[in-house]
Amino acid sequence: ASKFKQLSPAEFFYNNRSMAGFDNASRAAYTVVRELIENSLDACDVYGIPPVLYISIKTLLGDDMEILVADNGIGVPRRHMADAFGRVFFGSKYYVKQNRGTFGLGGKMAILYGQLTTGEPVDVRTSVGKDIAHMLLNIDVSENEPVIVRREDERNPGSFHGTSIRLRFKGDMVSARSRILKYLRMSRIALPYSTIVYSDPEGFFFFAPALTEQQPKPPKEAPPHPYGVDIVKIKEMIESSKRGTPLNKFLMKFSRVGVDTSQKFAEYLGLDPSLQVKRLGEPEIKRIAEGFRSYRFLPPDGSSLSPLGPETIRTGLQAEYSPEYIVVETRPPSAYEGFAFVIEAAIAYGGSIPPATGQDEARLLRFANKIPLIYDSSNDVAMKVILEDVDWRNYSLDPKNDPLIFLTHVVASKVPFKTAGKEYVADREEVRREIRLAFRECARQLKVYLSRKTYQLHEHQR
Amino acid sequence: ASKFKQLSPAEFFYNNRSMAGFDNASRAAYTVVRELIENSLDACDVYGIPPVLYISIKTLLGDDMEILVADNGIGVPRRHMADAFGRVFFGSKYYVKQNRGTFGLGGKMAILYGQLTTGEPVDVRTSVGKDIAHMLLNIDVSENEPVIVRREDERNPGSFHGTSIRLRFKGDMVSARSRILKYLRMSRIALPYSTIVYSDPEGFFFFAPALTEQQPKPPKEAPPHPYGVDIVKIKEMIESSKRGTPLNKFLMKFSRVGVDTSQKFAEYLGLDPSLQVKRLGEPEIKRIAEGFRSYRFLPPDGSSLSPLGPETIRTGLQAEYSPEYIVVETRPPSAYEGFAFVIEAAIAYGGSIPPATGQDEARLLRFANKIPLIYDSSNDVAMKVILEDVDWRNYSLDPKNDPLIFLTHVVASKVPFKTAGKEYVADREEVRREIRLAFRECARQLKVYLSRKTYQLHEHQR
Numbered sequence: 001a002s003k004f005k006q007l008s009p010a011e012f013f014y015n016n017r018s019m020a021g022f023d024n025a026s027r028a029a030y031t032v033v034r035e036l037i038e039n040s041l042d043a044c045d046v047y048g049i050p051p052v053l054y055i056s057i058k059t060l061l062g063d064d065m066e067i068l069v070a071d072n073g074i075g076v077p078r079r080h081m082a083d084a085f086g087r088v089f090f091g092s093k094y095y096v097k098q099n100r101g102t103f104g105l106g107g108k109m110a111i112l113y114g115q116l117t118t119g120e121p122v123d124v125r126t127s128v129g130k131d132i133a134h135m136l137l138n139i140d141v142s143e144n145e146p147v148i149v150r151r152e153d154e155r156n157p158g159s160f161h162g163t164s165i166r167l168r169f170k171g172d173m174v175s176a177r178s179r180i181l182k183y184l185r186m187s188r189i190a191l192p193y194s195t196i197v198y199s200d201p202e203g204f205f206f207f208a209p210a211l212t213e214q215q216p217k218p219p220k221e222a223p224p225h226p227y228g229v230d231i232v233k234i235k236e237m238i239e240s241s242k243r244g245t246p247l248n249k250f251l252m253k254f255s256r257v258g259v260d261t262s263q264k265f266a267e268y269l270g271l272d273p274s275l276q277v278k279r280l281g282e283p284e285i286k287r288i289a290e291g292f293r294s295y296r297f298l299p300p301d302g303s304s305l306s307p308l309g310p311e312t313i314r315t316g317l318q319a320e321y322s323p324e325y326i327v328v329e330t331r332p333p334s335a336y337e338g339f340a341f342v343i344e345a346a347i348a349y350g351g352s353i354p355p356a357t358g359q360d361e362a363r364l365l366r367f368a369n370k371i372p373l374i375y376d377s378s379n380d381v382a383m384k385v386i387l388e389d390v391d392w393r394n395y396s397l398d399p400k401n402d403p404l405i406f407l408t409h410v411v412a413s414k415v416p417f418k419t420a421g422k423e424y425v426a427d428r429e430e431v432r433r434e435i436r437l438a439f440r441e442c443a444r445q446l447k448v449y450l451s452r453k454t455y456q457l458h459e460h461q462r
Numbered sequence: 463a464s465k466f467k468q469l470s471p472a473e474f475f476y477n478n479r480s481m482a483g484f485d486n487a488s489r490a491a492y493t494v495v496r497e498l499i500e501n502s503l504d505a506c507d508v509y510g511i512p513p514v515l516y517i518s519i520k521t522l523l524g525d526d527m528e529i530l531v532a533d534n535g536i537g538v539p540r541r542h543m544a545d546a547f548g549r550v551f552f553g554s555k556y557y558v559k560q561n562r563g564t565f566g567l568g569g570k571m572a573i574l575y576g577q578l579t580t581g582e583p584v585d586v587r588t589s590v591g592k593d594i595a596h597m598l599l600n601i602d603v604s605e606n607e608p609v610i611v612r613r614e615d616e617r618n619p620g621s622f623h624g625t626s627i628r629l630r631f632k633g634d635m636v637s638a639r640s641r642i643l644k645y646l647r648m649s650r651i652a653l654p655y656s657t658i659v660y661s662d663p664e665g666f667f668f669f670a671p672a673l674t675e676q677q678p679k680p681p682k683e684a685p686p687h688p689y690g691v692d693i694v695k696i697k698e699m700i701e702s703s704k705r706g707t708p709l710n711k712f713l714m715k716f717s718r719v720g721v722d723t724s725q726k727f728a729e730y731l732g733l734d735p736s737l738q739v740k741r742l743g744e745p746e747i748k749r750i751a752e753g754f755r756s757y758r759f760l761p762p763d764g765s766s767l768s769p770l771g772p773e774t775i776r777t778g779l780q781a782e783y784s785p786e787y788i789v790v791e792t793r794p795p796s797a798y799e800g801f802a803f804v805i806e807a808a809i810a811y812g813g814s815i816p817p818a819t820g821q822d823e824a825r826l827l828r829f830a831n832k833i834p835l836i837y838d839s840s841n842d843v844a845m846k847v848i849l850e851d852v853d854w855r856n857y858s859l860d861p862k863n864d865p866l867i868f869l870t871h872v873v874a875s876k877v878p879f880k881t882a883g884k885e886y887v888a889d890r891e892e893v894r895r896e897i898r899l900a901f902r903e904c905a906r907q908l909k910v911y912l913s914r915k916t917y918q919l920h921e922h923q924r
């Protein structure tokens with residue numbers, strides 16, 4: 001007879017921690033560091049606070065490490081603190097807004113990994129500006145709840161706001177270190193406005209903003225765009241609408257659907273705009289979902305998103321590679337499943353960039369919502385575009401042999417990550433198409449530059 | 463202010479369906495078919511029932527497809543039926559036993575995908591041999607519960623046992639078809655004892671067992687092996703032990719730990735074997751976890767696992783490729799995180815196998831618990847072993863140019879999949895090491911064969 005059971009979310013990811021980036025001791029160490037840094041960055045720049053982060057990793061006796069990550073972010077309200085750090089699928093980033101975090105999982109996985117390798121509880125201090133809440137906690141895996149081992153409040157005379165988290169874990173820092181440093185170097189491109197101090201048993205890494213650096217506008221919460229919104233989501237939105245809401249009012253909950261558009265769209269569907277949405281039947285709801293795919297709505301409004309911008313990308317690539325030439329392309333906003341997204345792409349050529357050795361796939365720097373992606377590049381949708389979708393010979397370019405560095409940044413109110421460890425972006429049609437168009441435009445501009453340069457060289461030689 | 467929220471497991475995978483293999487319309491169609499087939503196969507061969515499966519995919523009006531999968535498996539008990547098909551993280555495969563299923567998610571994702579693309583409920587009939595339970599159901603995503611749209615019982619005069627599931631969905635079957643057929647062809651290697659009838663809008667695929675085919679022994683539930691069991695799992699096992707359980711009795715819950723070994727291990731830890739486990743403190747529990755990594759226990763007992771066996775692998779490779787020579791290696795059982803596993807590996811050479819074209823990574827057929835893995839091979843731990851861990855020149859072999867086909871089968875009470883869509887196996891140290899040893903042995907045997915063949919050729923030419 002089969003034994004049926006209900007698993008808790010914590011138990012699922014405890015059982016399947018490879019999915020969340022804890023495949024082995026080296027990748028686990030990297031993921032612990034990444035998840036804590038991204039939580040701190042979200043607590044800052046998503047709220048318009050210039051980030052200041054301190055990260056220190058020490059070796060303790062035996063092979064335990066201790067990581068401390070401290071930030072000047074908005075902090076966690078005391079009533080949510082234990083759940084924020086101790087309950088899987090609990091978080092503040094489930095709204096339609098650009099964040100690094102998206103799953104309500106990462107911080108908990110780091111804490112759980114520390115707990116399963118050392119038995120030690122995590123030590124968290126956080127404040128929104130009032131008293132500092134200080135807790136030691138563990139995660140009860142089968143119940144998916146925090147277990148508060150100790151709690152105390154501390155005075156906060158300076159009204160400091162921010163969070164500091166201290167975690168013990170066992171991991172292979174020696175082999176993770178080069179990737180952590182690569183993550184930090186790539187972060188210099190993505191975060192010219194932040195201060196990050198990192199120290200580990202082998203040394204230091206530090207960067208701080210230029211005095212002229214402008215804090216980018218924080219992302220805003222955005223209503224879903226109609227394109228790609230499916231039947232399940234439509235029904236959920238109908239469920240949460242007030243009783244008596246007419247169809248035209250309901251349609252105006254979507255991004256870029258105003259009075260006119262909602263009227264026209266209702267006519268397009270052959271539905272009366274004054275129909276109460278809570279009274280719509282299955283066939284009408286289906287018709288709306290199909291209309292959401294076929295009707296030409298105004299494109300999404302990119303103002304809710306916070307891209308890097310061409311200036312930042314150029315500055316970063318220049319500093320890192322001293323190329324001879326850089327092309328940057330920012331696509332207009334697009335959408336999938338109702339989520340707005342923007343693709344930024346760049347190609348850097350020549351200068352101090354060495355020729356590719358012919359065996360690399362292509363040298364590609366990948367970012368998603370400002371997170372540097374380092375693992376599993378061959379599966380990333382951007383690499384598939386470079387290797388399969390663009391015929392580089394049309395532009396006299398060879399990604400595997402020329403001195404080229406490629407860069408992509410997927411900016412979205414929800415990035416379609418393929419793994420819970422955020423290793424790479426899934427092969428989503430709408431995203432792949434936008435990356436393809438961006439790289440073709442970059443390639444075209446680079447070809448123009450190179451042929452002009454060749455022409456000038458010939459002119460010069462006469 | 464941040465808006466905190468608790469997400470249901472269904473909501474998490476609805477939001478992040480790329481992780482579960484629903485990246486785009488083509489992959490989604492493949493995953494629907496795969497998840498339903500694997501549920502049917504588990505319901506049969508894990509219970510010693512020779513599988514008979516019928517799979518039919520029809521196009522309906524518009525671009526809806528309808529899939530029907532019917533099996534002669536053990537069926538689902540009526541009291542669990544709605545949850546089995548309607549509640550994420552509910553399933554019967556969470557025990558330490560080899561199954562294709564492992565997450566309590568796949569069937570629900572297929573059903574949810576049908577629901578979000580067509581709005582239609584799934585239609586399931588199942589029986590354990592008594593009345594046939596028949597339900598139409600949807601999934602309430604925010605609550606993670608089934609919504610039974612209609613239910614009725616039907617007479618079962620023949621005491622039939624089995625399940626049939628009918629699902630409507632939109633997907634790109636045209637582009638998924640070749641991969642589904644590849645999955646079925648690879649299944650012929652893994653399932654010589656089963657009958658599978660498949661029909662889709664383009665045609666048929668059918669295989670049936672040879673009359674002499676022996677049903678392999680079904681896998682057995684196994685206690686965890688101590689190697690790699692961590693602090694969290696030890697505490698859970700202590701929690702579920704009876705009050706007053708002494709340490710030596712507790713240790714004997716682990717695979718291959720008998721009276722002698724538990725005594726010796728307790729002494730190795732410097733702990734009194736009669737200590738009550740529920741009274742052990744943090745330091746003692748830590749010491750046990752560390753001992754579980756360092757002490758030389760007897761290796762896992764492979765009898766709970768159900769591998770393919772060298773005969774089956776040879777027969778399958780011979781039928782598919784008509785090679786000149788096949789080497790098969792089965793590693794002795796090993797363990798990670800307490801889970802026993804066995805690696806089967808094979809290399810087929812020459813005959814009708816064409817030379818590799820120099821641009822493929824390596825032609826590798828991958829199986830995990832008899833599931834054919836088709837996507838994302840470059841990230842799979844087995845591909846990493848072939849491309850990074852084995853120096854093929856030592857064996858005068860070139861995977862990228864010679865007429866070689868590689869095969870791996872990871873057989874485990876829990877396969878460390880990297881994705882919820884089971885696309886590839888994670889880079890787990892213990893698994894990587896075993897695959898490496900298996901392929902080195904295969905390479906060594908193939909080299910012996912080829913040098914003997916060369917020698918005989920020279921002898922002949924004199």
Ligand SMILES: Nc1ncnc2c1ncn2[C@@H]1O[C@H](COP(=O)(O)OP(=O)(O)OP(=O)(O)O)[C@@H](O)[C@H]1O
Pocket residue numbers: 035039040043071073074075076084085090091092093100101102103104105106107108109162163464
């Ligand atoms: N340093 C921090 N400062 C402020 N809030 C934090 C901090 N770290 C965690 N949090 C809060 O705890 C919540 C849970 O964090 P966790 O990393 O588990 O999930 P997430 O960041 O929402 O998503 P993801 O799993 O994608 O990282 C966050 O949503 C945030 O509200």
Ligand SMILES: Nc1ncnc2c1ncn2[C@@H]1O[C@H](COP(=O)(O)OP(=O)(O)OP(=O)(O)O)[C@@H](O)[C@H]1O
Pocket residue numbers: 002497501502505533535536537538546547552553554555562563564565566567568569570571624625
């Ligand atoms: N055809 C079937 N015959 C018998 N039982 C079934 C069948 N399909 C599903 N079930 C039952 O429903 C449960 C849930 O199936 P589901 O596919 O969601 O998860 P799983 O198979 O346990 O794990 P995974 O997510 O890895 O596939 C199974 O554990 C099994 O008990």
Ligand SMILES: [Mg+2]
Pocket residue numbers: 035038039101102105106107
């Ligand atoms: Mg996070």
Ligand SMILES: [Mg+2]
Pocket residue numbers: 497500501563564567568569
């Ligand atoms: Mg299943």
